[in-house]
Amino acid sequence: MHKHFIDITQLTKVELQNLIKQAQHFITPTGVKKSNLLQGKTIANLFFEPSTRTRCSFEMAAKALGAEVLNLEISNSSAIKGETELDTALNLQAMGVDAFVVRHKENGMVQKIADALGENCVVINAGNGTRQHPSQAVLDMLTISQKFRDFSPLIIAIMGDCHHSRVGYSDIFALHLLGVKEIRLLTHEKLLPNDLDKLPVIASTDITTGLKNVDIILTLRLQKERHGEAFINEKNFLEQYGLTQERVALAKPDVLVMAPGPINRGVEIADIVADGAHSLILQQTKNGVPARMAIFAHCFQLG
Amino acid sequence: MHKHFIDITQLTKVELQNLIKQAQHFITPTGVKKSNLLQGKTIANLFFEPSTRTRCSFEMAAKALGAEVLNLEISNSSAIKGETELDTALNLQAMGVDAFVVRHKENGMVQKIADALGENCVVINAGNGTRQHPSQAVLDMLTISQKFRDFSPLIIAIMGDCHHSRVGYSDIFALHLLGVKEIRLLTHEKLLPNDLDKLPVIASTDITTGLKNVDIILTLRLQKERHGEAFINEKNFLEQYGLTQERVALAKPDVLVMAPGPINRGVEIADIVADGAHSLILQQTKNGVPARMAIFAHCFQLG
Amino acid sequence: MHKHFIDITQLTKVELQNLIKQAQHFITPTGVKKSNLLQGKTIANLFFEPSTRTRCSFEMAAKALGAEVLNLEISNSSAIKGETELDTALNLQAMGVDAFVVRHKENGMVQKIADALGENCVVINAGNGTRQHPSQAVLDMLTISQKFRDFSPLIIAIMGDCHHSRVGYSDIFALHLLGVKEIRLLTHEKLLPNDLDKLPVIASTDITTGLKNVDIILTLRLQKERHGEAFINEKNFLEQYGLTQERVALAKPDVLVMAPGPINRGVEIADIVADGAHSLILQQTKNGVPARMAIFAHCFQLG
Numbered sequence: 053m054h055k056h057f058i059d060i061t062q063l064t065k066v067e068l069q070n071l072i073k074q075a076q077h078f079i080t081p082t083g084v085k086k087s088n089l090l091q092g093k094t095i096a097n098l099f100f101e102p103s104t105r106t107r108c109s110f111e112m113a114a115k116a117l118g119a120e121v122l123n124l125e126i127s128n129s130s131a132i133k134g135e136t137e138l139d140t141a142l143n144l145q146a147m148g149v150d151a152f153v154v155r156h157k158e159n160g161m162v163q164k165i166a167d168a169l170g171e172n173c174v175v176i177n178a179g180n181g182t183r184q185h186p187s188q189a190v191l192d193m194l195t196i197s198q199k200f201r202d203f204s205p206l207i208i209a210i211m212g213d214c215h216h217s218r219v220g221y222s223d224i225f226a227l228h229l230l231g232v233k234e235i236r237l238l239t240h241e242k243l244l245p246n247d248l249d250k251l252p253v254i255a256s257t258d259i260t261t262g263l264k265n266v267d268i269i270l271t272l273r274l275q276k277e278r279h280g281e282a283f284i285n286e287k288n289f290l291e292q293y294g295l296t297q298e299r300v301a302l303a304k305p306d307v308l309v310m311a312p313g314p315i316n317r318g319v320e321i322a323d324i325v326a327d328g329a330h331s332l333i334l335q336q337t338k339n340g341v342p343a344r345m346a347i348f349a350h351c352f353q354l355g
Numbered sequence: 356m357h358k359h360f361i362d363i364t365q366l367t368k369v370e371l372q373n374l375i376k377q378a379q380h381f382i383t384p385t386g387v388k389k390s391n392l393l394q395g396k397t398i399a400n401l402f403f404e405p406s407t408r409t410r411c412s413f414e415m416a417a418k419a420l421g422a423e424v425l426n427l428e429i430s431n432s433s434a435i436k437g438e439t440e441l442d443t444a445l446n447l448q449a450m451g452v453d454a455f456v457v458r459h460k461e462n463g464m465v466q467k468i469a470d471a472l473g474e475n476c477v478v479i480n481a482g483n484g485t486r487q488h489p490s491q492a493v494l495d496m497l498t499i500s501q502k503f504r505d506f507s508p509l510i511i512a513i514m515g516d517c518h519h520s521r522v523g524y525s526d527i528f529a530l531h532l533l534g535v536k537e538i539r540l541l542t543h544e545k546l547l548p549n550d551l552d553k554l555p556v557i558a559s560t561d562i563t564t565g566l567k568n569v570d571i572i573l574t575l576r577l578q579k580e581r582h583g584e585a586f587i588n589e590k591n592f593l594e595q596y597g598l599t600q601e602r603v604a605l606a607k608p609d610v611l612v613m614a615p616g617p618i619n620r621g622v623e624i625a626d627i628v629a630d631g632a633h634s635l636i637l638q639q640t641k642n643g644v645p646a647r648m649a650i651f652a653h654c655f656q657l658g
Numbered sequence: 659m660h661k662h663f664i665d666i667t668q669l670t671k672v673e674l675q676n677l678i679k680q681a682q683h684f685i686t687p688t689g690v691k692k693s694n695l696l697q698g699k700t701i702a703n704l705f706f707e708p709s710t711r712t713r714c715s716f717e718m719a720a721k722a723l724g725a726e727v728l729n730l731e732i733s734n735s736s737a738i739k740g741e742t743e744l745d746t747a748l749n750l751q752a753m754g755v756d757a758f759v760v761r762h763k764e765n766g767m768v769q770k771i772a773d774a775l776g777e778n779c780v781v782i783n784a785g786n787g788t789r790q791h792p793s794q795a796v797l798d799m800l801t802i803s804q805k806f807r808d809f810s811p812l813i814i815a816i817m818g819d820c821h822h823s824r825v826g827y828s829d830i831f832a833l834h835l836l837g838v839k840e841i842r843l844l845t846h847e848k849l850l851p852n853d854l855d856k857l858p859v860i861a862s863t864d865i866t867t868g869l870k871n872v873d874i875i876l877t878l879r880l881q882k883e884r885h886g887e888a889f890i891n892e893k894n895f896l897e898q899y900g901l902t903q904e905r906v907a908l909a910k911p912d913v914l915v916m917a918p919g920p921i922n923r924g925v926e927i928a929d930i931v932a933d934g935a936h937s938l939i940l941q942q943t944k945n946g947v948p949a950r951m952a953i954f955a956h957c958f959q960l961g
Contacts (some may be wrong), residue, residue: 084754094418105749112728135617140617144411146637147412337752337753446919451718451947
């Protein structure tokens with residue numbers, strides 16, 4: 053029996069902690085531990101939205117475990133011919149694909165594909181719609197765990213585009229599951245989530261006050277491609293709501309700064325912050341590979 | 356000496372039967388037999404038309420035999436710079452590519468490439484123009500052979516877009532080579548082939564009568580992208596000429612339904628038929644990998 | 659410590675000669691010597707401009723040395739999301755990429771990426787802007803060295819688009835470094851380089867006279883995609899400035915004809931010349947793989 057990996061809320065606290073431990077276990081001083089755990093398996097990167105970073109991270113994770121990787125970017129291929137996503141996945145499964153790493157813009161589609169493929173197959177969510185990016189949440193929690201042994205006293209501020217961010221949602225639920233003390237969303241009113249009352253967060257547009265006593269600041273990319281509205285003036289955003297060096301100074305002295313890539317330099321985060329001593333941005337990317345190795349091992353029930 | 360694999364009509368009956376036997380030999384209870392038959396060889400998927408399914412099927416077949424695979428989708432690459440298809444292939448051959456899996460929309464192009472590359476190289480047709488898709492024919496014959504030991508008493512009905520379908524042509528010649536009793540084309544008058552009198556088929560627009568005593572129904576995708584004309588009303592097509600459950604009931608009770616993917620659900624075939632008990636659609640896809648392994652073995656004169 | 663490979667002018671004569679020797683050493687009667695020199699390394703082909711030939715050549719070279727290859731064509735991917743080239747490269751490095759093969763249209767970008775990544779990483783220029791294509795220069799010099807043991811008496815004519823050609827520039831500096839007697843640029847006045855006075859060449863629009871006593875003719879592709887101006891009438895170009903059989907006859911009797919692909923047949927070179935007995939065009943392509951293997955070995959300080 054295999055497991056799918058669709059939404060961070062489907063994990064128990066212990067399962068998430070085990071993923072973090074397993075990911076840490078894959079890390080070596082020079083990179084990641086290569087093995088043949090997935091030898092003979094074929095992993096398909098099935099991306100219905102373009103991606104460089106996440107696709108490569110999954111590809112490197114799969115290859116580090118000895119798997120073969122098929123890359124499929126479906127936007128100008130059989131999609132032209134009118135085949136449904138489910139048929140594409142079912143046919144690849146029939147060919148012998150053992151696991152699917154799927155990105156899709158339509159909420160719920162990765163779950164639908166998993167339901168269609170069933171339990172003989174593994175489906176891993178590589179970013180779905182506006183709510184789910186669970187592998188990013190695992191790598192973010194791994195990154196935090198390397199700095200803090202205990203999540204319970206932590207105060208986390210999340211800035212930037214909390215409305216459109218699947219990373220934001222996934223991180224909120226992961227942080228909550230691991231028992232952080234407080235999650236604060238600090239951004240423009242219109243960039244707050246619609247379902248704020250259902251989230252374990254405190255929201256505020258007063259960034260100055262909100263950053264007090266914060267251990268970790270997570271900035272979310274201003275998703276220009278999802279903004280139909282014109283209320284956000286990108287040029288003023290950094291000054292008004294972005295993470296400047298002055299704002300970093302309002303948090304705890306050793307505050308950590310995280311951001312899921314790609315970042316918009318000078319928009320939601322200043323260059324000097326992104327490249328500064330507080331920044332864990334490249335560490336997050338580095339942790340992506342072992343985190344995804346752990347997700348593969350989890351889904352195939354290995355290790 | 357290597358062999359090219361361009362057109363189903365270039366095979367003898369014995370060669371086609373051997374391909375089917377060899378393909379069957381590669382099948383295991385859990386997938387396909389992996390080996391190092393092509394170790395050290397580099398296979399280039401040289402696709403001048405986009406494809407997901409066929410490209411992946413060939414890629415998985417090549418890797419199952421231990422080959423390296425280069426994927427080239429030439430539409431926005433050096434084609435921009437004006438290089439001819441022959442030069443692209445000759446240059447890849449000079450780099451050390453051992454076999455080419457080629458798809459091209461222009462009739463005859465794959466043969467031209469094979470002629471240019473010569474006998475030290477293998478060229479396999481992965482779909483060329485409106486007439487040739489020989490690897491699909493091999494996998495379709497393999498699928499039929501798994502259900503019927505003897506092709507000679509079989510009556511086959513082919514429905515849908517017989518005019519534009521390279522799969523249709525390839526299957527007709529393969530079925531005829533294997534000695535089926537009768538091939539019936541059952542579709543809209545304007546979707547019949549132009550060269551009907553040269554084909555070993557009976558054509559009719561009377562689908563109800565035509566489906567009587569049929570052992571296998573093969574539906575061909577309505578190729579919207581090739582229709583300049585507007586005579587086909589896609590919305591009414593299923594009802595008028597498509598494969599509905601009612602029409603399946605007109606054939607033999609244990610009739611088998613086949614369709615080369617991708618299918619247009621609700622156009623040439625009803626969902627309930629595509630996903631029903633008579634359908635071999637996913638079995639066809641599954642058979643694509645061992646069929647293409649057999650084609651590689653045939654071309655490299657292995658096994 | 660690793661080395662980058664950015665510009666042919668950064669090499670000493672001995673380094674260039676060693677690259678040629680190393681490349682020759684990788685050549686076998688049936689192709690190239692496969693090894694595990696780069697086993698465990700991941701090479702990213704990071705192409706910000708589309709390419710078939712160069713990308714495949716580097717991919718085959720990397721795989722022949724046992725490396726894993728990641729292919730990234732960045733034009734419709736995270737570039738949409740506004741990430742900078744440097745961030746893309748830094749993040750891939752963080753994931754564990756060991757070497758980058760980079761193509762970019764903006765002059766100086768590959769050097770910038772190398773500066774950002776530092777000495778723990780290898781950056782190889784696969785074509786940058788209008789001046790740099792050093793791996794092409796190595797393979798061209800390798801090709802010449804297989805015909806002439808001594809470069810010093812050689813007279814080289816370069817024809818075609820000398821203005822826009824990064825191959826032209828790279829070859830000029832490589833030929834000069836190896837001590838050829840004379841380099842003649844023979845083309846339309848407006849296709850001569852802007853900085854002619856800084857180049858170790860003689861320029862002339864009198865092609866007939868210029869071809870006398872020439873040992874090697876190198877034709878450069880008319881880069882239609884870079885021509886804003888309309889002064890070049892492509893239809894007349896071959897007759898007026900291209901390499902016809904008549905012009906080949908003006909050079910030494912055993913003159914060699916070279917051209918970096920892709921070529922525009924009938925524009926800068928006649929079919930009969932490209933495919934004729936003097937032509938080394940496919941030999942150049944063939945030499946691309948061992949030349950790039952030698953560049954990898956050089957950068958990783960192996961062999």
